[in-house]
Amino acid sequence: MQRLILPFIMTVALLAGAAAWAADDTAEIALKDHQFVPQVLTIPAGKQVKLTVKNEDATPAEFESHDFRVEKVVPGNGQIVVYIGPLQAGTYGFFDDFHEDTTKGKLVVK
């Protein structure tokens, strides 16, 4: 009986790992009147997150972060998908590079 326990535990661990890998964490953020909604976005640490950025303004934006290295144009009234992380816990900045002075947000990873 004892001989079966270790392979059983290993199988369960493998399946759990595979399930965690397959589960795509997703998040969404919008741009409206050149502001991020929400302005503070929270995602889990240590996981890759699929982030959809929706631009509800008619003019293009550029979703950019030096902290987590993303730079992608979001067409007016359009949307893009970017993959973020896995990141360590902390606070990361991002902005719209086309309106850098006014359009900023924070990514909280925890």
Ligand SMILES: [Cu+2]
């Ligand atoms: Cu840029």
